[in-house]
Amino acid sequence: MVDDAEVAVEEHAxxxxxxxxxxxxxxTDPASWxxxxxxxxxxxxxxxxxxxxxxxxxxxxxxxxxxxxxSWAKQATNRGFAAACGATAHRWLHRAGKLDGIxxxxxxxxxxxxxxxxxxxxMTLAQALAQGEPPYDSLGEAGARRWLARQRRIYxxxxxxxxxxxxxxxxxxxxxxxxxxxxxVVGVGRNIDAGRLERDWSVPHFLFVGADWRRKRGxxxxxxxxxxxxxxxxxxxxxxxxxxxxxxxxxxxHGRLPLGSTGGQREYAELxxxxxxxxxxxxxxxxxxxxxxxxxxxxPSIGTTVGGSPEAVGEGGVVVDPDDPGALxxxxxxxxxxxxxxxxxxxxxxxxxxxxxxxxxxxxLRALRPPGIELDRLPPFLDPAPAARAT
Numbered sequence: 001m002v003d004d005a006e007v008a009v010e011e012h013a014x015x016x017x018x019x020x021x022x023x024x025x026x027x028t029d030p031a032s033w034x035x036x037x038x039x040x041x042x043x044x045x046x047x048x049x050x051x052x053x054x055x056x057x058x059x060x061x062x063x064x065x066x067x068x069x070x071s072w073a074k075q076a077t078n079r080g081f082a083a084a085c086g087a088t089a090h091r092w093l094h095r096a097g098k099l100d101g102i103x104x105x106x107x108x109x110x111x112x113x114x115x116x117x118x119x120x121x122x123m124t125l126a127q128a129l130a131q132g133e134p135p136y137d138s139l140g141e142a143g144a145r146r147w148l149a150r151q152r153r154i155y156x157x158x159x160x161x162x163x164x165x166x167x168x169x170x171x172x173x174x175x176x177x178x179x180x181x182x183x184x185v186v187g188v189g190r191n192i193d194a195g196r197l198e199r200d201w202s203v204p205h206f207l208f209v210g211a212d213w214r215r216k217r218g219x220x221x222x223x224x225x226x227x228x229x230x231x232x233x234x235x236x237x238x239x240x241x242x243x244x245x246x247x248x249x250x251x252x253x254h255g256r257l258p259l260g261s262t263g264g265q266r267e268y269a270e271l272x273x274x275x276x277x278x279x280x281x282x283x284x285x286x287x288x289x290x291x292x293x294x295x296x297x298x299x300p301s302i303g304t305t306v307g308g309s310p311e312a313v314g315e316g317g318v319v320v321d322p323d324d325p326g327a328l329x330x331x332x333x334x335x336x337x338x339x340x341x342x343x344x345x346x347x348x349x350x351x352x353x354x355x356x357x358x359x360x361x362x363x364x365l366r367a368l369r370p371p372g373i374e375l376d377r378l379p380p381f382l383d384p385a386p387a388a389r390a391t
Contacts, residue, residue: 020052023105027053043357056089073135076108077143085109101368107151118160118367122286126175160367162186164287165308184367189357194297201338204235207275224329277335283322285309295352300344316348
């Protein structure tokens, strides 16, 4: 005799939405694309979906790229690489069986499928090229043109074009001519949920994070901190990421603390608890999940005015113009004030609460729906205006 509970479980499994998450790396790898696909996969599971991870990369692609001296960006401009990656993804999608939707991360390949597709990214290729920084500065005019044309075709064929910020959404509309109705700001989620932490705000403890020392403006941070120490000699600065050897008063380097490392993340969590201000004043920042991670513990941030950073920082900190040499030291001195740092830390906590991977997954699911049509196999959501929380 079949138990009624078992029948209910089987019926529920049959009605769950099956969503494929496609990326050129491994979507389940916490080290891939700063852990975004892996976290998003968990968000879909929390949204009561069955997640099907698909890797859009043919066997030996990484090794072949190294042998040919081609960066991942160069590979994206190569017709052969793009076609092979798309074909591989197509085979895996075909083997996956019935799907209700596909979330496509990246534009180094194209997909052929009758299943509804939405794209998801934190910035467009047009925005990346405009920054003129590695690896995009080495693509060449012809290669960049091919990649831009592919991304435009992807947007045209997708049911929805989903992005992390309003900054990226403007590029999808203006640089690619995508209709407003197809563009959705879905935000991102936090990678850390520290909870509101009690801190000693009396002594300024700055925490800088940057895998890319140059783009994150590490040298500018050191110079600004030296100015802060003239006014606040008790201040300290912790460096996390690919920083050079540093011997300066009050500065401690911790190197890389990988997302997939339990010990590294434990150390990073301790640094977040000790800090009074999070620093990532990049030359540009597509979004900056690290601001949300800091905010989840009640830590205010100093971000950049270029990119989606102002939306990630919100009212929980300040953003500075990377072209203004006086802006960063002035912001650091402002956040060195205990009352100011504490007040902005509370705002950062309130701002970060609304950014979860489940919320992002639910918004992506909504974007998969045809306008005005409810799909039976998609779970019901109670929030009538989810996009408002992402802007």
